[in-house]
Amino acid sequence: MSSTPVKKQKMTLEQFKLKSEWLVYFLPFFIGVLIFTLYPIVNVFLTSFKVDFNYITKEFSGWGLDNYKYVLSDPYFHQALKNTFGYVFVVIPISTCLAILIATLLNQKIKLSGLFQTAYFVPMVTSTIAVGFSWRFMFSHNYGIINYLLGFFNIAPINWLGDPANNFYALCIYGIWAILPFTIILLLSGLQNIDPMYYTAAKVDGAGPIRIFFRVTIPLLLPTIFMVIMVNTISCFKVFNELFPLFQGAGVANNLYTVVYYIYYQFRVLVPAQYGYATAAALILFIIIFIATMFQRFVEKKINN
Amino acid sequence: MKKLFKNLSFGRVLIYLFLTVGAITMVFPFYWMITGAFKSGTEIISFPPVWFPTSFALTNFVEAFERAPFLSYFINSVVAMVGSVSICSFTTIVGAFAFSKLDFPFKNVLLALLLGLMMVPFEMIVITNFRTIIDLGLYDNILALIVPFTSSIFYMYILKGFFDSIPNSLYQAARVDGCSNWKYLWKVMVPIAKPSLVTIILLNAIASWNSFLWPSLAILNKVNKTLPFGLYSFVNEGGSRTELMMAASTIVVLPMIILFLFARKQIVNGVARGGLKG
Amino acid sequence: MKVTIKNLTKRFSDMTAVNDFSAVIESGELIALLGPSGCGKSTMLNMISGILAPTEGKIFFDDEDVTDLSPEKRGVGLVFQNYALYPHMTVLENICFPLEIKKVPKEERIARAKEMAKLVHVDTMLDRKPGQMSGGQQQRVAIARALVKQPRILLLDEPLSNLDARLRIEMREEIRRIQQETGVTTIFVTHDQEEAMSISDHIVLMKDGFLQQYAKPQELYDEPANCFVADFLGNPPINKANGVIKNGKIVLEGDCEVELEAAKNIAEGREVTLSMRAEAIIVGEAEKACVGTVEEVYVMGKEVLAYVSLGTTKVRAYIDAEKTFDKGQTVNIGLKKRGVFVFDKETGERLA
Numbered sequence A: 001m002s003s004t005p006v007k008k009q010k011m012t013l014e015q016f017k018l019k020s021e022w023l024v025y026f027l028p029f030f031i032g033v034l035i036f037t038l039y040p041i042v043n044v045f046l047t048s049f050k051v052d053f054n055y056i057t058k059e060f061s062g063w064g065l066d067n068y069k070y071v072l073s074d075p076y077f078h079q080a081l082k083n084t085f086g087y088v089f090v091v092i093p094i095s096t097c098l099a100i101l102i103a104t105l106l107n108q109k110i111k112l113s114g115l116f117q118t119a120y121f122v123p124m125v126t127s128t129i130a131v132g133f134s135w136r137f138m139f140s141h142n143y144g145i146i147n148y149l150l151g152f153f154n155i156a157p158i159n160w161l162g163d164p165a166n167n168f169y170a171l172c173i174y175g176i177w178a179i180l181p182f183t184i185i186l187l188l189s190g191l192q193n194i195d196p197m198y199y200t201a202a203k204v205d206g207a208g209p210i211r212i213f214f215r216v217t218i219p220l221l222l223p224t225i226f227m228v229i230m231v232n233t234i235s236c237f238k239v240f241n242e243l244f245p246l247f248q249g250a251g252v253a254n255n256l257y258t259v260v261y262y263i264y265y266q267f268r269v270l271v272p273a274q275y276g277y278a279t280a281a282a283l284i285l286f287i288i289i290f291i292a293t294m295f296q297r298f299v300e301k302k303i304n305n
Numbered sequence B: 001m002k003k004l005f006k007n008l009s010f011g012r013v014l015i016y017l018f019l020t021v022g023a024i025t026m027v028f029p030f031y032w033m034i035t036g037a038f039k040s041g042t043e044i045i046s047f048p049p050v051w052f053p054t055s056f057a058l059t060n061f062v063e064a065f066e067r068a069p070f071l072s073y074f075i076n077s078v079v080a081m082v083g084s085v086s087i088c089s090f091t092t093i094v095g096a097f098a099f100s101k102l103d104f105p106f107k108n109v110l111l112a113l114l115l116g117l118m119m120v121p122f123e124m125i126v127i128t129n130f131r132t133i134i135d136l137g138l139y140d141n142i143l144a145l146i147v148p149f150t151s152s153i154f155y156m157y158i159l160k161g162f163f164d165s166i167p168n169s170l171y172q173a174a175r176v177d178g179c180s181n182w183k184y185l186w187k188v189m190v191p192i193a194k195p196s197l198v199t200i201i202l203l204n205a206i207a208s209w210n211s212f213l214w215p216s217l218a219i220l221n222k223v224n225k226t227l228p229f230g231l232y233s234f235v236n237e238g239g240s241r242t243e244l245m246m247a248a249s250t251i252v253v254l255p256m257i258i259l260f261l262f263a264r265k266q267i268v269n270g271v272a273r274g275g276l277k278g
Numbered sequence C: 001m002k003v004t005i006k007n008l009t010k011r012f013s014d015m016t017a018v019n020d021f022s023a024v025i026e027s028g029e030l031i032a033l034l035g036p037s038g039c040g041k042s043t044m045l046n047m048i049s050g051i052l053a054p055t056e057g058k059i060f061f062d063d064e065d066v067t068d069l070s071p072e073k074r075g076v077g078l079v080f081q082n083y084a085l086y087p088h089m090t091v092l093e094n095i096c097f098p099l100e101i102k103k104v105p106k107e108e109r110i111a112r113a114k115e116m117a118k119l120v121h122v123d124t125m126l127d128r129k130p131g132q133m134s135g136g137q138q139q140r141v142a143i144a145r146a147l148v149k150q151p152r153i154l155l156l157d158e159p160l161s162n163l164d165a166r167l168r169i170e171m172r173e174e175i176r177r178i179q180q181e182t183g184v185t186t187i188f189v190t191h192d193q194e195e196a197m198s199i200s201d202h203i204v205l206m207k208d209g210f211l212q213q214y215a216k217p218q219e220l221y222d223e224p225a226n227c228f229v230a231d232f233l234g235n236p237p238i239n240k241a242n243g244v245i246k247n248g249k250i251v252l253e254g255d256c257e258v259e260l261e262a263a264k265n266i267a268e269g270r271e272v273t274l275s276m277r278a279e280a281i282i283v284g285e286a287e288k289a290c291v292g293t294v295e296e297v298y299v300m301g302k303e304v305l306a307y308v309s310l311g312t313t314k315v316r317a318y319i320d321a322e323k324t325f326d327k328g329q330t331v332n333i334g335l336k337k338r339g340v341f342v343f344d345k346e347t348g349e350r351l352a
Helices: A003-047 A066-073 A075-106 A113-125 A128-138 A145-151 A167-192 A196-204 A209-237 A243-247 A259-269 A275-304 B002-036 B059-067 B070-101 B107-117 B122-135 B153-164 B168-176 B181-192 B194-210 B213-218 B227-237 B242-274 C041-049 C091-101 C106-119 C135-147 C165-182 C193-199 C217-222 C227-232 C261-265
Strands: C003-011 C016-025 C030-034 C056-061 C076-079 C153-157 C185-190 C202-207 C210-215 C239-246 C249-252 C256-259 C271-276 C281-283 C290-300 C303-310 C313-319 C330-335 C340-344
Touching: A003 A275, A003 B070, A003 B107, A003 B122, A003 B153, A003 B181, A066 A275, A075 A113, A075 A167, A075 A209, A075 A259, A075 B002, A113 A167, A113 B002, A113 B242, A128 A145, A128 A167, A128 A243, A128 B002, A128 B227, A128 B242, A167 A209, A167 A243, A167 B002, A167 B242, A196 A209, A209 A275, A243 B227, A259 A275, A259 B122, A275 B122, B002 B242, B059 B070, B059 B242, B070 B153, B070 B181, B070 B194, B070 B227, B070 B242, B107 B153, B122 B213, B153 B194, B168 B181, B168 C076, B181 B194, B194 B242, B213 B227, B227 B242, C003 C041, C016 C041, C016 C056, C016 C202, C016 C210, C030 C041, C030 C165, C030 C193, C041 C076, C041 C153, C041 C185, C041 C202, C076 C135, C091 C106, C091 C135, C106 C135, C106 C165, C135 C153, C135 C165, C165 C185, C165 C193, C193 C217, C202 C217, C202 C227, C210 C217, C210 C227, C227 C271, C227 C340, C239 C256, C239 C313, C249 C271, C256 C290, C261 C340, C281 C303, C281 C313, C290 C313, C303 C330
Parallel strands: C030 C185, C030 C202, C076 C153, C153 C185
Antiparallel strands: C003 C016, C003 C056, C202 C210, C239 C249, C239 C271, C249 C256, C271 C340, C281 C330, C290 C303, C290 C330, C303 C313
């Protein structure tokens, strides 16, 4: 009599174990995501609407759009937007065109391709800070190698880093150099996925290399190009690390605020830290990135049709 | 015919010329950094610049090590990298297995949610994570460089894709033989997924080694800094001796360059497949 | 070991894959689960192995109810269509793996695995990886891996479909040999009637989730339970002609009257299908069943095949190589008793 309920209980325990087994695999992964990705997103979203948020006492005087009003009327944020968008509009077209050209050449049957690839890709794995210092050395006004080389073209030494009129271009040059390896890798792998029969067919039809490039290669590569532009745009909107080795911050005259630097400034440099402004600016950045992504998807669809 | 051949070879020469100039531009900052690390104080500020240092004595490195605790920066970088990468690899493997082979409530909803979260920039969540680390009492602790990076949606998603491509009959065959999920994962799935895993580990290690924003937020004291942050503070506080700056930068950059030379194919393939910056 | 299946049903959300299936499989037999694709035969196999749980019904191994047992507790060996060998393990490691899970000591493990490898003739390639082997060799390893744990029953899912034609014949004889040497009760799934006919002791023929007939291969061929069974087996496919019973004769479309002993017991006016195997039709026979017209004669090596119209229906018939017929010639057609069946036209039910 008494053995039946015991057996039944054992069955349910076993079934419970079987049914909950997924938690053993799921939880180790998900706990980290929950605490360090999911919760912060919700928290940033909520904090951005809290008025007069005190980060020590966590008290606030009410809900509202005050943080957004402040950020959107802050001249430094305007400057940050201007610089960030300017950076995207300079770096993306130049780096994409250069990368298409280099990837196409690397995709030819060339000798020493391993050596070339190593040279083109190695900047990808190195620290933005450390290499940035090398660029700072190269950009040096008085003894920099760049000004020395420009001297051969009769160009007078440029104060790349110390002059607010030039430091934006220094930032862009370093940015283009730093983003090229990643861009070339993606485009090269896109090129390698193109079936060679298209080239053979075009050659049979009597097309020359230039025509093949513009009429066959580019159209077939277009999806990859769009993907690369999308990923790079997102990463360029977040330009930040490069500012530190080159300028130790936002440039000589505080003229090189970027959106992420503005966020960093609000909650890490300012005392007391302004979490409300930082989160509002972060949300604005997210919305900008989101819109940029949607816009590119839209254009991509338009072109594909 | 002859003319065509001639044109072709002229084109080839142009290709090589262009590629060589480009390649030199790409590696030049490294050349300048490493040679700069060996230049003397007068060589480094001479104009026209000195192309090759006259001696290869390690005096600049020695001085850099004397002025800042680069050895402990190095150790901290290694500890943070090994800690976060090994834990993250574990959670990535089990998480990918759960999403690829196990059934549980709201699985597809969760997966869609996670994909959406991938769009959110790290720079945004960093604000809260900074507070979380302080609240957890981990501020200025080496653990602060490990704990927030113990799981990654992106790597989980990549590995899940690979797990999905392993035929389900393998799983059924193992189940029929009485193989538990746990054993199947570690004895069958993981060995088969080894190439993907190596790539994930490499990309994760590179990202960890080079990270700057997060250590600069979470770490305060010299003894707990990692290499990029330590290097930055060294330059920022230690004045403007360029040759020391170059020597210190070389210490940060060299391990990753060596890693890249050995594992170029895995890293490049991983980046090409993942479509995310390494 | 005897396998008893009682009223087994498997319903998926939108379809019933197996419907009220009952059968008893005798110990030590080689059974083919045969049917067109989508007939539920693989679902059957997965339920016997325990990978799928049935919606209703029971499965017994001997007298033990295994319906709720998980696969590993049933003691089944399973061979997959794509072999499912672990690509990172050698042949020996693959065969050892089930024993490793059972925690068999290492030396015994290797000894047993080597013995199995010998049985399936892969003992010369123990250190190879599956990727370095041909399909047939991989298949042998998969069988060895399934057999090494001494299963109570061996299940094979379309074991030959990934092989080319020549290997297929070789491997099916190998499967027969291995099965007879080990004496393990074996069930294999196939959609190829020739495969099933050539090596199995009994065939389970399924269609749309229903059991059609469960019999010895020859019995299936000689005494099909219904029109589908007659259709499914045999090459060339069985000839079919529709007709109506009138005065104890079958009147085919196009007013061709067929005299058939068996037709006399069928109710007047019933619509029927007359099915005749090619070798059961005798062209130019004195004892005629009906009259037909020769349309075409093909000589194919040792056989001669004629197309003959019976009314409006064209049928294939084997004819004696010595006899010659002209196109358009009217001939007497005789029908053998063996290989001629009458089915209900609507239900396919066997009438005679």
